[in-house]
Amino acid sequence: MLKPPLHVLVIPSWYLPNGGGFFKEQSEELKKRGYKVGVVYVEQNSLRETFIKGLTKQYFQSKVCHENGLTVLRVYGWGIPKFEWLQYKLWTWLMVKSVQRYIDKFGKPDLMHVHSSLWGSIVAAKIKQKYKIPYVITEHRGRFGYLTNMAKSQFKPWYKGPLKEGISNTDMLIPVSKILIKKLHSFVPLQNIPTTVIPNIVNVNFFTPAKESQKDQYFTFLLIAGLTPVKGVDNLIPAFMKVLKIYPNIKLKIGGDGHQKVYLEQLASDLNGNDSIFFLGKLTEEQVKEEMSRTHFFVLSSRIEAQPVVTCESMSMGVPVLATSVVSDDVVTSETGILVDPDSVEALEKGLIEAIKRKDQFDSAKIRQFAIDNFSYDVVFNQIESVYDEVLKKHAN
DSSP states (O other): OOOOOOEEEEEESSOTTSSOHHHHHHHHHHHHTTOEEEEEEEEEEOHHHHHHHOGGGSSSEEEEEEETTEEEEEEEEEOOTTOHHHHHHHHHHHHHHHHHHHHHHHOOOSEEEEEOTTTHHHHHHHHHHHHOOOEEEEEOOGGGGOOSHHHHHTOOGGGHHHHHHHHHTOSEEEESSGGGHHHHHHTSTTSOOOBOOOOOOOOTTTSOOOOGGGSOSSOEEEEESOOSGGGOHHHHHHHHHHHHTTSTTOEEEEEOOOTTHHHHHHHHHHTTOTTTEEEEESOOHHHHHHHHHHOSEEEEOOSSOSSOHHHHHHHHTTOOEEEETTSOTTTSOTTTEEEEOSSOHHHHHHHHHHHHHTGGGSOHHHHHHHHHHHHSHHHHHHHHHHHHHHHHHHHHO
C-alpha cells in the first residue's frame, strides 16, 4: 500500500500580491515533487487601501484558493503600519487562527515550512505547542547579516522576545547564506539550534549563457533591483561616474523601479551621466535574461542582502558579479566575482576598476557550473528533502 504524500504547510511571512514570489515558486516545486502543499497567509492592507477596496471585502474574511496546484487559505484584513508591535500581534493572532482553520478543513500537516522568522516563526511555534507539528525556518531577510547601519537599525528592542520564541522552537534553521547565521543565533545564545545553509533556487535551464557576439559593444555593467535606499544605487552612480573619467567607453544599465527612481535619474543627470547611464525600467524575466546576455559584469551595490537571486541568475549565464560584502562569500566567490565593502562610494569605485581590469580572468563556464552546482532545482530540493527527512525522523522518535 502506497504511503500518502507528505503534507507540508507553508507559512510565509509575506506572500503574493505583496511579494514572496520565490516562496510560491518553491511551494509549487514541492507540489511537483509529490508533496501535498498548503499555504496560509493573512494579507494586511493599510486602512486607506482597505477603504478603497471596500471595508466589507477586507474585514478578515477568509477564502480557499487553488493556485497552480497549491491550496491557499487567504485571509483579507487591514494593518496598523505605524504601530508595528500592534500589527505584529494582530497578524500572528490571525495567522494562528487561520492555520487552525486550515487543519480543521484539510487535516494536520506532517511539517510546517516557515519563510522568514519575522513573523511566521511565531505562528509556527504556537501551532507546534498545540498540535506537536515540527517546523523549519528558511530565513531570507538580509538584515540578519547585520553588517551595515541600515541593517542594524531594522532591529527594535522588542523583537528579541518574539524571535527567541520563534527561533528556539524550530526543528531546523535554514539561512539562505552563512552570513545570516551569527545574528540569528544571537537570539538564542545558550541553545544549540540545528542549522544548515540552503540557498534560493535558480532556473539554470532558463538562464543560460549567451554567445560572446551578443555582448554590448562597450564594456557594460548591469544592475537589476528595486530602486530603494536598501539597494545602494545612490552610491553606485557617483562611483561609476568617477570611473568613467578613467574609462570613458563604459556603460551602466539600471533595471528596476521604485520610489527612488526619479531621484536617481536626477542624480545621474546632475553628474552628467545621461550618455553613459541608462534606466531600463521594470523588466520581465525574459528582458532580464536579454540584458544579462548583453552585459559584461553584473553589479549589486546593496546595503542589505541575504542571498540575492538576481546575482545567481547572472552567474547561471556565466556573467561575473561585483557585489558589496553584505552578499556572502559562499554566494559570490573569488572565482565568480568581486566583493567590496558595503555602503561606500570609494569601495564601489575600486571594485568597478578591478572588474574592468580583471574581466578576462573570469571563466564563464566555471561561473555557470558554480551556479548549477549550488542553486539548481535538483541540488536545492535534494537538500530541502533531506532536512524534511531528518526532522520527521527526529520527531517520530
